[in-house]
Amino acid sequence: MPVPTLHAFFDPDTFTVTHVVSDPATRRAAIIDSVLDFDAKSGRTSHTSADKVIDFVKQAGLTVDWLLETHAHADHLSAAPYLKEKLGGKISIGRHICEVQGVFKKIFNAEDMNTEGADFDHLFEDGESFKIGHIDVRVMHTPGHTPACLTYVIGQDAFVGDTLFMPDYGTARCDFPGGDAATLFRSIQKVLALAPDTRLHMCHDYPPDGRAPMWVSTVAEQREKNIHVHDGVTESEFVTLRNARDKTLSMPTLILPAVQVNVRAGQLPPPEDNGVRYLKIPLNAL
Ligand SMILES: N[C@@H](CCC(=O)N[C@@H](CS)C(=O)NCC(=O)O)C(=O)O
Numbered sequence: 001m002p003v004p005t006l007h008a009f010f011d012p013d014t015f016t017v018t019h020v021v022s023d024p025a026t027r028r029a030a031i032i033d034s035v036l037d038f039d040a041k042s043g044r045t046s047h048t049s050a051d052k053v054i055d056f057v058k059q060a061g062l063t064v065d066w067l068l069e070t071h072a073h074a075d076h077l078s079a080a081p082y083l084k085e086k087l088g089g090k091i092s093i094g095r096h097i098c099e100v101q102g103v104f105k106k107i108f109n110a111e112d113m114n115t116e117g118a119d120f121d122h123l124f125e126d127g128e129s130f131k132i133g134h135i136d137v138r139v140m141h142t143p144g145h146t147p148a149c150l151t152y153v154i155g156q157d158a159f160v161g162d163t164l165f166m167p168d169y170g171t172a173r174c175d176f177p178g179g180d181a182a183t184l185f186r187s188i189q190k191v192l193a194l195a196p197d198t199r200l201h202m203c204h205d206y207p208p209d210g211r212a213p214m215w216v217s218t219v220a221e222q223r224e225k226n227i228h229v230h231d232g233v234t235e236s237e238f239v240t241l242r243n244a245r246d247k248t249l250s251m252p253t254l255i256l257p258a259v260q261v262n263v264r265a266g267q268l269p270p271p272e273d274n275g276v277r278y279l280k281i282p283l284n285a286l
């Protein structure tokens, strides 16, 4: 199979990695997990991060077919609609997003919110395949952090979303609505059953002790060194450890702004009769 060309952008504000995956033969591309900059203090959105990706795509002469989300992010807003307007591409996520939309429609009492995934251009099933140019991508449903999380497997590369983080940081939290540590453990076992030399590309890095951000590891390295799920850690040990850590974490700074936008496929809530769009803050709901 042809080998994809990879390029990554690290957003230091939310520790998110946006990946551009392209087929060198056809110059068709996918963008995974984009970031819309959002200043919570002023309520302003901006496009500095997304424009860097757009400049890269244009300079490389790529045609974007896919705007992929690994999940409905709780820590940053997706720039997928802005990228679609500027570059094209189908905004896509896992089929189980409908469950996540159902949960947040209630929390936000958002009558306009569609809970059948209609805001997205495509919903992936577990095991579905699609192409970036001549390159095959296989979709793996890897829930646990959220019910709809996906891993995109492309030959020797896998984009794991928020399942695993770098070995020195461990794994994703499981305390968001619909999250579950045992489910995440089983999803991680599916990822770690890929070939040992599979390169795993993270969606976040939270570099400890001032090390530089990194976002690529391998199955073999994770199995040997991941502080939460190295070989030998049992499901019940993991669940105990993960749940204990989750009790110590505060909610991500942007969870309330982020989820109400991201379950709408990155679209901002509809404007009110004065033309202004508002984000809602439900009190005592999380
Ligand atoms: N301090 C960060 C927290 C981000 C966060 O909670 N990240 C999630 C992924 S969306 C996670 O799994 N963190 C794992 C952990 O800290 O154990 C923020 O406010 O944005």
Ligand SMILES: [Fe+2]
Residues within 6 Å of the ligand: 071, 072, 073, 074, 075, 145, 162
């Ligand atoms: Fe996440």
